[in-house]
Amino acid sequence: MANDDKLLYPVIAVNDAETKHFFDNRYGTGQSTLDGITRATNILWAGRRVVVAGYGWCGRGVASRARGMGSHVIVTETNPIRALEAVMDGFTVMKGIDAAKVGEVFITVTGGFHAIGREHIEAMPSGAILANSGHFNVEIDIPALEEMATAHREVRPFVEEYSMKDGRKLYLLGEGRLINLAAAEGHPSAVMDMSFANQALSAEFIVKNQGKLAAGVHGVPIETDREVGRLKLESLGVGIDSLSAEQQRYQESWEEGT
């Protein structure tokens, strides 16, 4: 809308605040995705081959927590730099089609379209579990799944068993919608508090600067972002240092200095 000059008032992109996407996406999604799948299926994570499609902030969170539960995590990516980070972080990286052949649980967090498509569904072993924790229910090609199945039925709440033509059984969770919202309680309040704080302080910022902000998209002011971080640390009883005048001076004269 901004690009098309159709945004007629100032807007703050709260989602881009560091205290929003660093925390909510990574730590919130990481935990609550596993939580949703556990509640839906009661699977044991230890020793299980878990395929995480996408290694953005959400993907990192999910991969890290799945490893923390003892799973063997396989990451698929289309961005080579992210793929390389996943490798160096100790995860196995594969093409989607190779991952499809060996995975037991598949979690999409790409924010994209058909991260799990027809060819992946064809390759999956019987018993595979499919869940989405990305944006919308288009990350898994559900129409293809339905077309390839002869029947489906709910075997537990949020668990739909698809009987495939070749005899395999595949399990789609929560109709492919965000599994942490479908089968669990979403993000814990301890991570939503920062997101809400950013929203509240941004709204206040707009009010206080009425008439001074141009129409268009603005970032959350860095001072607001840091203030949210500072308040959160305080509430956790965690103390940090501040730069001394001398350290500040050194930091600023950095290039000339040493």
Add this chain to the structure above:
Amino acid sequence: MANDDKLLYPVIAVNDAETKHFFDNRYGTGQSTLDGITRATNILWAGRRVVVAGYGWCGRGVASRARGMGSHVIVTETNPIRALEAVMDGFTVMKGIDAAKVGEVFITVTGGFHAIGREHIEAMPSGAILANSGHFNVEIDIPALEEMATAHREVRPFVEEYSMKDGRKLYLLGEGRLINLAAAEGHPSAVMDMSFANQALSAEFIVKNQGKLAAGVHGVPIETDREVGRLKLESLGVGIDSLSAEQQRYQESWEEGT
């Protein structure tokens, strides 16, 4: 009973099988304890100070999974060797009273009595969560907690809020009973299968050896234990090697050899 000559028939101590206590206690309890607490409270584990009382098989499982979710894990122990293992495994080890002062979530897995006693309850910060995943509801001194409180009420299913005389609020989960059974679904089937296999194969062993086994407590035969392990690996699609004749020979002549 065996010690008192009152056990009049042969019994197999299935719980001592390696494919039982190594797996069920460690991987089962580890995951399901956190699961129970998450379902009861929806807390964020990342960044939280979690005190695990006891570093036996269950304690290791709980400590390891809590760390895997991003918690800061503090272990308390009475056995110096276990305490040292916890230190070397990267956990913070403290006396119970020191842990009580800084912990946010307390989980008892000692199999003992009053691992959390009156003095610990006195020292805990307001907001502390208390859960038991050991044996019985005597690991937390609940009578002391009730006596020290002025009132209590259920704030969520399985979460009882105690208002203390000094104004603090403490939260006891599942009445101090096994939290994974109280608030979650207990162990996943993927870990109970081995426990049940041991029971079935041990029952078969007793039947097949009718009249040959003395009255008293017998261990699960090592062959049965290994067979359960072998079958489980097979079901997971994991292949392992067997010793060649030459390797077998080397292993047996070990002491003389080299």
Add this chain to the structure above:
Amino acid sequence: MANDDKLLYPVIAVNDAETKHFFDNRYGTGQSTLDGITRATNILWAGRRVVVAGYGWCGRGVASRARGMGSHVIVTETNPIRALEAVMDGFTVMKGIDAAKVGEVFITVTGGFHAIGREHIEAMPSGAILANSGHFNVEIDIPALEEMATAHREVRPFVEEYSMKDGRKLYLLGEGRLINLAAAEGHPSAVMDMSFANQALSAEFIVKNQGKLAAGVHGVPIETDREVGRLKLESLGVGIDSLSAEQQRYQESWEEGT
């Protein structure tokens, strides 16, 4: 220089390439810092309290690897958002002065000035080891250390023992210079290859675009950065996917779409 209009030709800031600072700083510094300290001291990392000053890319690498070796890692920071990330990543965060009292090994990776100052040196327990893996030998206040000591001597190569007036012994490694270069071999070639590839391809880019680039500082072109990542993955035998035309379209029409 660019800001002062004194940069008379185009320059590419290779250090800012993602395939440079994400990898070299994080995985290279992480490993080689521990390697340098191990070679200098032969300490056991398991169970040791390691203070990492700074949680930038280098600090994350060092903290993560120290935890991987079984250490208890304490992070100090001045930036609240980074401090909060460290907390959520499961590290203990403290003020520098509190960390000084309990740490056993201190590693500076702030890129700043006197991250370990006089007051920290005063508070450290006897036996503490001090190493720098940040930028220059000003991260530790060495003049203060020397002034506070009555004598110093080399007890092993790269290990200088300072006898303090109050009887404590402190150990400064590699004269406070980059410990991975001082006492080990610097970064492994498997991480420097990407840094060098960026340099070579950037030089080629400048030559090919002679006369077209304005004087000033340019970033590494994103295509170059990705190409380096792609080549590295290929050399590791790791395959990744590319976006299909349909996925590309979905990604671009993102905002309107769903």
Add this chain to the structure above:
Amino acid sequence: MANDDKLLYPVIAVNDAETKHFFDNRYGTGQSTLDGITRATNILWAGRRVVVAGYGWCGRGVASRARGMGSHVIVTETNPIRALEAVMDGFTVMKGIDAAKVGEVFITVTGGFHAIGREHIEAMPSGAILANSGHFNVEIDIPALEEMATAHREVRPFVEEYSMKDGRKLYLLGEGRLINLAAAEGHPSAVMDMSFANQALSAEFIVKNQGKLAAGVHGVPIETDREVGRLKLESLGVGIDSLSAEQQRYQESWEEGT
């Protein structure tokens, strides 16, 4: 010797003390094995496929530390229960021959014979690194390696490059002898102290009990073992609890109790 009635005096098996093999083998070997390989080769561990042959105490240590450095760890085993533990601990478990095809670094810690044999050497990719941290230099079939090679030469200290008939290059470290002793400094003193304490206290025990101990092999008395653990904790400044009389009573009346 004891079995053959040839042991004519009492002996204490210090190696079986918990404060010996739990710590020295696991934490000592884990760290120092990686240290030896790093010093010999300066490889980057992050993202590397490391095959650990054997999942006993040493193997656990090595696998855990390699993961801690960001490696992808593959375990091979012949004991199904240990193999299953490795799976549940999040490691990939394979047959040796399958691991040989994909590994980049191979570490033997089986205590056995030819854990890496001719068929594995044949399957390894060019560039593979072979190191032993088990007992003797028979874990890798070096005679086979030499026979299959056309030439070999030292390319760095402790690194012998074998040129294979098919053109591959394989790298044997430290002549297949214990790599932590060959290329590094062996175990850190912080873990050997407990081994030496056990030896000293066991010698004292034998002297004090002169004439009372039968000829044959005795275990380290549990009191000695715990005392070593207790002293070590004290030296680390770590406090633990002791059981109250009431807790002791509960523990002993365990079976009848609840």
